[in-house]
Ligand SMILES: Nc1ncnc2c1ncn2[C@@H]1O[C@H](COP(=O)(O)OP(=O)(O)OP(=O)(O)O)[C@@H](O)[C@H]1O
């Protein structure tokens with residue numbers, strides 16, 4: 426049975442793409458079969474895995490807007506068990522492209538995933554920093570939403586807006602949508618603010634907060650510039666080890682389902 | 683004559699709000715009369731100046747959606763020469779609220795600024811990480827766009843999409859729109875990647891890149907959690923000093939105009 430995890434937070438730059446790439450690759454190291462879907466027109470997840478979205482002939486845009494065969498667009502990556510459904514800038518126009526053709530514009534992703542020929546253990550969906558049609562498609566298709574929360578001051582307000590959007594999707598198109606968990610990212614243990622925010626978030630969300638905390642770690646941006654997940658580029662760095670323990674926590678939940 | 687500067691970059695978390703707040707407050711320290719407009723429904727700039735957007739009776743939403751008097755919504759701040767036009771979550775629905783009433787939805791901000799009674803030297807506009815109707819309103823109203831660029835790997839792609847959006851607005855609603863400059867943010871001189879990206883950006887954009895570089899500095903997020911600009915909270919911190927030199931560069935451009 427495939428578990429679909431959407432990565433969402435309306436706040437920008439909190440580590441959504443970094444989490445999508447490195448959770449996916451850590452799970453692939455544990456021999457889970459993973460499909461990473463890049464639903465952000467900026468295509469950072471596509472680039473972070475070494476692809477140039479402007480050079481690809483097809484992307485998820487063709488699948489969602491024109492019903493192109495999803496299996497022909499999926500790319501294999503440097504990791505054996507990790508496949509990628511790449512993005513493109515064209516995805517930014519999905520809302521207007523779809524306008525009259527479809528009854529519910531927020532269900533096109535969920536419908537297209539029904540055509541997958543290959544069996545995956547997990548599907549991970551990266552999203553842009555907004556709550557528009559792309560995020561709604563991700564939430565309608567997902568079993569659970571993982572919310573990266575940067576250990577910084579502005580973080581909590583955006584979490585509230587993201588939770589409101591999730592509960593709206595639960596009431597409308599996807600009643601079984603749950604919260605996969607809150608992930609603390611870019612944690613800097615040397616600062617008072619980092620510890621303060623972390624305590625606040627753990628007190629607020631309790632056991633819904635992953636035990637794994639992602640430290641601020643230079644290996645992470647360096648790995649992106651090489652087009653590799655940090656779990657492959659520097660497997661024993663603090664950033665990589667944190668994503669391995671996150672993957673273990675996600676897999677442990679499998680038995681509870 | 684008022685100069686209107688929009689802060690834009692489609693990438694999230696690059697320091698747009700931090701730059702909007704601290705450039706405005708640094709200019710106010712030099713006794714320039716400043717209006718900071720928060721055009722992001724997340725209201726981070728409103729919160730970063732100590733206001734709770736859920737407690738305010740009016741916001742920029744009322745001005746743009748219902749033609750409410752802009753002068754009645756403006757708030758004075760902790761700094762004598764700095765006023766704020768606060769945001770609210772309702773702003774996220776502006777696109778659908780305006781739908782049929784207005785001929786061009788991207789001009790409502792420019793029109794409402796014509797009703798300002800008070801004279802400002804600079805108007806600074808903070809925007810969300812997207813290129814939707816709110817960003818288009820900012821670009822249509824601005825004289826120049828300041829683009830914060832984080833010294834990280836994914837930064838350059840989003841700059842390209844932001845520049846494409848600017849040139850589209852130049853061709854349609856605002857032919858006099860220019861580039862105020864590229865500002866390097868969250869620069870960490872200890873890392874190789876930081877220096878690499880900085881050299882790349884300066885080589886690409888040459889004299890359009892501000893000399894001032896904003897270092898990664900813990901006083902910045904700490905000041906936001908106190909609802910104060912860093913120029914007020916820790917005036918001699920590395921973050922604050924960098925925003926003062928940015929303000930001086932922006933003022934020096936006054937003579938070239
Ligand atoms: N733990 C970390 N340590 C250091 N840098 C990090 C870490 N996580 C992410 N980054 C860097 O911070 C920046 C923002 O991260 P990322 O792009 O993953 O965020 P995002 O939420 O996907 O952004 P957007 O909202 O634009 O989609 C990137 O340059 C990334 O390399």
Ligand SMILES: Nc1ncnc2c1ncn2[C@@H]1O[C@H](COP(=O)(O)OP(=O)(O)OP(=O)(O)O)[C@@H](O)[C@H]1O
Pocket residue numbers: 435436437438554577578579693694695696697698699700701722726809810811867868869896897898899900902903906921
């Ligand atoms: N120079 C800096 N040093 C340290 N932290 C910084 C710096 N600039 C910004 N930050 C922190 O990084 C986070 C992102 O900054 P900010 O909110 O200003 O970005 P933004 O581009 O406005 O984000 P969004 O795209 O969500 O609007 C904030 O928590 C902020 O406090």
Ligand SMILES: [Mg+2]
Pocket residue numbers: 441442443465469552553
């Ligand atoms: Mg991203």
Ligand SMILES: [Mg+2]
Pocket residue numbers: 698699700722726809810
């Ligand atoms: Mg912001």
